[in-house]
Amino acid sequence: MKLKGKAIKTKYWLPGEDIYTYLLYIADRIAKDGDIIVISEKALAVAQKRLIDESKIKPSLFSIIMTFILMRIFWAYILGPLCRFKLKTINFLRKYPIKEGAVHKQICIKIAGPLQALKHYSEGGIDLT
Known part of the structure; x- marks a missing residue:
């Protein structure tokens, strides 16, 4: 079985938007029988209002x-180099913002x-945007 991916640009989904009708409309115009449709979990979470205001x-x-x-010691000095992270990533981890990071954790x-x-x-599919 050979799979081929095709990215489809859509509009930005807003919280509470009726994405199901929109997805059916797009799928009806583009997809064929047997096609697999993959949707970004971040876009889906936004449309379903699964948002958290981390400032609160x-x-x-x-x-x-x-x-x-975890971030400034374990990942920055032990696991990061061991996993061959790029130097840019390791430097970011060494300066990881503690307050904001702690809220996210x-x-x-x-x-x-x-x-x-x-x-x-x-972590756990919880993204920052």
Whole structure:
């Protein structure tokens, strides 16, 4: 079986927008029988109003300490080089913003669980934009 991808540009989806009707309209015009349609989870989350205002979250002491140890030490000095991260990424991790990062980790722990919060990127599918 050979698969071929094709990116389709759509308009930007706003929170609360009726994306299902829009997707059916697009699929009806472009897709054929047997086609697989993949949708960006970020775009879908926005349309479904699954948004969190991180400025209203107060991080716990645990998430602050965890963010510092995980991001600025563990990922920046141990796992980053071991995983052959680019120097640009390692330098970013060494300067990782503790307050904002701790808020993000706090949300991740609550929604996706502590294991997902150990990652240095898109923890539990929770993205920053």
